[in-house]
Amino acid sequence: MTHTYKITGMSCQGCRTKVEKALNGIDGISAKVTLEPAEAIITMDKHIQTEKLQEALSASGNYSIEMKAHEKDTKEKVHHHHGTTPIKVNREETGGVYYCPMHCEGDKTYDKPGHCPVCGMDLLKQPTLKQATQFTCPMHPEIISDQPGSCPICGMDLVPLGGNLEEEDKVYETLLRKFKIATIFTVPIFLIAMSEMIPGNPIFKLMELKYWNWVQFAFSIPVVFYATWMFFQRAWQSIITWKLNMFTLIGIGAGVAWLFSLVALLFPDVFPDQFKTHHGTVYVYFEAATVILTLVLLGQLLEARAHGKTNSAIKELLKLAPNTATRIVGDKESTVSIDDIQKGDLLRVKPGEKIPVDGSIKTGEAIIDESMISGEPVPVEKKTGDKVSSGTINGNKTFVMLAEKVGSETLLSQIIEMVNSASRSKAPIQKMADKISGYFVPVVVLIAIVTFIVWAIYGPEPSYVYAFVNAIAVLIIACPCALGLATPMSVMVGVGKGAQSGILIKNAESLEKMNAIDVVIIDKTGTVTEGKPSVEKVVSVNSDFNEKDVLERIVALNSSSEHPLAQATLRYGEENKIKVQPISNFEAVTGKGVIGKLGKEELALGNQKLMEHVKAKIDNKLDEQVKAAQKQGKTVSYLAVGNKAVGFVVISDKIKASSAAAIHKLQQEGLKVIMFTGDNEDTARAVSGTLNLDGFKAGMLPEDKLNEIKKLQGEGKKVAMAGDGINDAPALSQADIGIAMGTGTDVAIESAAITLVKGDLNGIAKARLLSHKVMGNIKGNLFFALGYNVLGIPVAAGLLYPVFGILLSPMIAALAMSFSSVSVILNSLRLRSAKID
Structure with missing residues (x-):
């Protein structure tokens, strides 16, 4: 309901x-x-x-x-009850992207409905997986807004979520326009200021220095009050909220330089002679303020472009969704928007087309390219009844599919949402960077004040000028903008890289924790094995029931069960033309099997624990046959009628071809791989021996798996748990890292921190390598961010001046500060080409 x-x-x-x-x-x-x-x-x-x-x-x-x-x-x-057929409400279309269904003008689109100017056809609305654009702060990803603007914590421009190319371009274009204006006015200011270094300064033949200072002031106004005014707004916001950040230092440094210059221009007589040039004018620093602000703006511009690149994985995923699909109603076919597809619709997928929604093949066969979602390049053969996912590409055959998941329910939509969510989450290491930033800014301001005092007292003449310039240089070079970018940039790129390789990461914390794992717990069915069990044989050991009688009762019980083993017996029953009989009082006994009533018969189907639960007797002959099958790695379920076991069914589930190699790879990295299974001891031992596992535990109920993981954690182990079923959900939640197989249940996937789309254990090795590379990248970023500051602050303060005569201009300090951000960005983008296979 x-x-x-x-x-x-x-x-x-x-x-x-x-x-x-x-x-x-x-x-x-x-x-x-x-x-x-x-x-x-x-x-x-x-x-x-x-x-x-x-x-x-x-x-x-x-x-x-x-x-x-x-x-x-x-x-x-x-x-209000929702039926199976949704009611469509007609609304006037007022926004979106529209295109001509005949593609008369190629890929050209329109921003409002109407008619194609070439062929006159009605324009169709292009469906999107994410209709509304939201915005977040690149340094404080917990901030989410429905509107663009500034971060309430640090004042930075909010950036679009979800890789919205159009919105990202708007942000970039706005910054680019402001940067062009800033550059146009800053360059003349810089040339005027630097002209004093030219012998016989030619511009002084046109006007005296005091008039050129007024020109510099005029040219600085568009830079300060338009192109870079948001920096001062952010600085003020950071001070009144006491969330000190990079803009605090920029605002104080550049603002003091500009205001000092303005006062010097208007009231030169209030300054002592130390501040005056040989022309009688006071030193002005319009060029320092504008060059600093323009360089910071350049850094912001580069960051805006970098965000577009880090979201490239999401953009590629968004492109996978087709615009339309072919729907079959009766004997007619029509082209419809994917927004109009409903659950239960029959859709025809033609050769080369993208599959529009999630579902299963109704008629026909196909070879599907799933590389864009699973990361595996080899196409997969599909037959009637097999599942297909939206965004994957059909090969050279035509088939009809049944739509089962549409809109936000599709795997593609869930992948995009998970990547979005993970990209804006914080890794624990980010807390360290945030803590450093919190102390860093006040310390830098204090260093700048001390620098001014020391230079004013002990510096050469004009000592106050040296004190002022060096204090500003300290404020500018210490700007921690790169520190704020260090973790988020790596996380965004790493999560996108994982998505392209079939590894979906729920949050940044799990990406970091994966690097510290030392024990991997794996389930058997659907994790180590293919999860496609098949019945080998049905055996009767009671003269009152032949094999057909046993199979009839097994099919009747399993007709109400969703378990993969149950589905295998139903397929076997269908092949043997067994009629499904109605069952009553059906109950699934977690970790044991199922019970129910067929007519007057009390039936139970499951493992030995279930037989004990219903007090069913197992004779020696039956027990011997069952154990013989279990020692071969088979799964066996007893059938009890009343209080006596009368037969059993033998089910085999092939071990995945990739399981042995994946487990070996994890063991080579020093990890212990242990199998927890609800299956019997003999079957578990056979599988464990085949795969050379470090250990196994059999006959486990969901609470047993949960308790064993708690026990390992109590010993100081960092545990990752991989599973695919509902019974794995508690253990997945308890583990330090829960890893769900994408072929498993929604409950398992929801409980996990990492989802492997293909459902292959190789994905665990890939996820660990990705985690290792991301953490290494973050540490490299922190080095770039802090390295410039640690080395630059003493130089900016003038520590090298007494010995080497070296001072750092505020403009050079601004360039170095911007270069630290560029270094972080470029280092983060290296992850896009990292190999995790």
């Missing part, structure tokens, strides 16, 4: 995420929360009281939930 609830207390996208996560944490619930309107659409297995929903929300924040009523024409208030 599905119901709609009204949510109050949400004010931003972060709130929406918290509410959705809280609701989905309740057993038996699947919730989708929207901000506009503020409501939750909740699908539940059985009705759950609103009080329980409210309890979950109260634990997450000041949110409230109430059942939403909808008025019918009779004004009777009724509870």
Whole structure:
């Protein structure tokens, strides 16, 4: 059943995420929360009281939930139920991207609906996976806004989430325009100031220095009050909120230089002779202020372009979604937008086309290129009943598919959302950088003050001029902008790289933790094995039941189960033309099997623990046959009728070809690989021996896996758990890193920190190598960020002057500061070409 609830207390996208996560944490619930309107659409297995929903929300924040009523024409208030056929509401299209279905003008698109100017056809709206653009701060990714603007913490320009190319280009184009204006006015100021170094200074023949100072002032106004004014706004914001950052130093340094110059221009007589040139004018620093600001603006411009490159993985994923699909209704086919596809629709996929939504093949066969999602280059053969994913590419055959997941439910949409979320999350190492920044700025200001005092007292004449210039140089070169970029840039690129390789990372913390793992726990079915079990044989050991009788009862019980082993027996029953009989009182006993009633017969199908649970007797002959099959690595389920086991089914699940090599690779890196399985001891031992595992534990229930992981963690081990089933979810949540197989259940994927799209253990080795490279990259970035500061501050303060006569101009300091940011950006982008295979 599905119901709609009204949510109050949400004010931003972060709130929406918290509410959705809280609701989905309740057993038996699947919730989708929207901000506009503020409501939750909740699908539940059985009705759950609103009080329980409210309890979950109260634990997450000041949110409230109430059942939403909808008025019918009779004004009777009724509870809103969502049926299987959604009601479409006609709305006037006012935004979006439109294109001609005939592509008369190639890839040309329009920003409003209308007619193609060439052929006259109605323009179609191009569907997007993410309709609304949101914005975040590159240094404080927890900040999320529906509108562009400045970060309330540090004042930086918010950047678009989700790799929105159009919005990113707008940010870049705005900065580029401002940079051009700043450059146009800064260059003349710089040339005027530097002309004093030319013998016989030719420009002084046109005007005296005091008039050229007024020209510099005039040229500086567009630079300070238009092109770079946002830096001073950010500096002020950082001071009043006491969130000191790079803009605090830039604002103080450049602002003091400009204001000093203005006062010197207007009131030269208030300054002592030390501040005056041989022309009688006071030294002005318009060129230092404008050059510094222009160089900082250049750094911001480069960062804006770099953000576009770091989001390239998301952009490529967005391009995978096709615009249209071919829908079959009756014996007619029509081309529809993917936004109009509904669950249950039949879609024809032609050779070379992209698969529009997630679903399964209804008729036909195909060879699908899944490399864009799984990262594996070899095309995969698909037949009737096999699953296909949106964005993958059909080969040279035509097939009809059944749409099962559409819109935000598709794998492609979930990948994009996960990459977006991970890209804006903080790694624990970022906390160290934030802490350094918090102390760094006040310390730098103090160093600048001390520098001024020391130079004023002990410096050569004009000592106050030296004191002023060196203090500004200290403020500028110490700017920690590169420190703020060091971690987020590496995380963004690393998460994108992982997505392109079929490794979906939920947050930056898991990316960092993966580097510290020393034990890997793996499940058997669907993790080590292919998860495609098949029945080898059905055996009867009771004269009252032949093999067909045993199979009939197995099929009847498993018809109500979703377990992969159950599906294998149903396929076997279908092949043997077994009619499915209705079962009553069906119950799945977690980790043991299933029970139910067929007519008057009490049936139980499962492992030895289930037989003990229902008190079913297993005779010696049956026990011997079962153990013989289990020692060969087979999975065996007993069938009990009443209080006696009458037969069994032997099921085999082939070990994945890649499992042995992947496990060996992990062991070579010093990791211990241990298998936890609910299967019996003999089967587990056979699989463990084949793969040379470091250990195994058999017959484990979900709580047993959970407790064993807690035990390992209690010994100081950092544990990664890989699994694919609902029964793995508690262990995945408990482990330091939960790794879900993309071929598994939604519950397992939701509980995990990392998802392997292909469901291959090789992905664990790839994820660990990616983590290692990202952490190395972050440390390199921190070196670049702090190295310039540590080396530059003493030079800017004049430490080398007494011995070598070296001083650092504020303009050179600004160049060095910008170069540190460029170094961080370039180092981060190296991850795009890193090999993790």
